[in-house]
Amino acid sequence: MAILLLGLLPILPKLAKSSRADKLQSLINADKLRGVFELIFAPLNGAAREGAPIDCADGKIRRCFPIMSGWIANHMENVTLHGIKSNTCPKCEVPPEELESRAGHHCARDYARYERYQGENSSLDSETHDAAHTRYTNETHGIKRGQNVFQGLVRVSTPDLHKPDMLHTLYLGLFKHMMDWIQGFLKKHARQQAFDDAWKALPP
Numbered sequence: 001m002a003i004l005l006l007g008l009l010p011i012l013p014k015l016a017k018s019s020r021a022d023k024l025q026s027l028i029n030a031d032k033l034r035g036v037f038e039l040i041f042a043p044l045n046g047a048a049r050e051g052a053p054i055d056c057a058d059g060k061i062r063r064c065f066p067i068m069s070g071w072i073a074n075h076m077e078n079v080t081l082h083g084i085k086s087n088t089c090p091k092c093e094v095p096p097e098e099l100e101s102r103a104g105h106h107c108a109r110d111y112a113r114y115e116r117y118q119g120e121n122s123s124l125d126s127e128t129h130d131a132a133h134t135r136y137t138n139e140t141h142g143i144k145r146g147q148n149v150f151q152g153l154v155r156v157s158t159p160d161l162h163k164p165d166m167l168h169t170l171y172l173g174l175f176k177h178m179m180d181w182i183q184g185f186l187k188k189h190a191r192q193q194a195f196d197d198a199w200k201a202l203p204p
Contacts, residue, residue, distance in 0.1 A: 007040050009033070030083065030147060037081075037149040041066065048154035057117060071161040074168035081149050082111070082158070088142030090162045095143070108159040111148040115198060 012032060015021040044066070051063040073081065078090045087096040092106040150158045164170070186192040 001104075007036065009036060026144070027192055031142075033080070034147050034149050039150075041068075041153060045152075047155045049158075065155070068150075068161065070163040071150070072163045072165050074165045078162055078167075082109075083114075083148045084109075085142040085144055090160045093141055109141070111151050111158045114143050115147060115151055117143075172182045 010032065012025075012029060024166045046067055047118075049066050051065050053061050054064040054066070056062050071078075073082070076086060079088065081085050084090065087099070088094075088107065089099065094106040094110050115189045148158060150156065150161055182195075183192065186195050
C-alpha cells in the first residue's frame with residue numbers, strides 16, 4: 001500500500017511521418033506531458049507555499065510544508081520529463097563524451113535558465129533571432145525543444161529530484177550487462193559448465 005496511482009499519461013494520435021511532422025509531434029507531446037503534470041502537481045505548490053495540517057506520529061497535528069524530494073525513473077523516462085537529449089545527464093552539465101569519466105567538476109543543471117532561453121528565443125523574429133547563442137545553449141547543454149515538467153515546483157531543486165531506478169539501472173542494466181559479458185567470456189574459454197556447476201553446488 002505504499003504506492004497510489006495518481007494518473008495515466010495519455011497516448012496522443014500519431015501524425016503522418018515526415019521530418020516536419022516529427023518536430024510538431026515532439027512539441028505537442030511535450031506540451032501535453034507538461035499539462036498533465038501541472039494538473040497533478042497543482043496541489044503540491046499550494047501546500048509548499050501555505051502549508052497543510054498533517055497528523056504526526058505523536059498524535060499531534062502540525063502545519064507542514066510537503067515538497068517533492070525524489071523521482072524514480074529509468075534514464076529514458078528522465079530525459080523525456082526533463083526535456084533533454086538522451087545522451088545527457090539529468091543532474092549536471094557533463095558533456096556526453098565525458099559521461100563515463102570522473103574527471104572534472106560540472107555545474108548542476110539550471111532548468112529555469114534553459115526555460116528562459118527558450119522563451120526569449122521563441123519570442124524573437126526569426127531574422128533577428130540569435131541563432132548562434134541558441135545553438136550553443138542547446139548543443140552544449142543537450143536541451144531539446146519542450147519544457148521540463150518539474151520546473152515551477154515551489155522549493156524544489158529539479159536536478160536533485162533524479163533518483164536511480166533499481167530495476168532498470170541495476171538489475172536490467174548493469175547486472176544483465178555484466179552477466180552477459182561473463183557468460184561470453186566463459187564460453188570463449190570453455191569454462192561455462194564449471195561456472196554453472198559451482199553455482200549449483202551452493203546451498204539455497
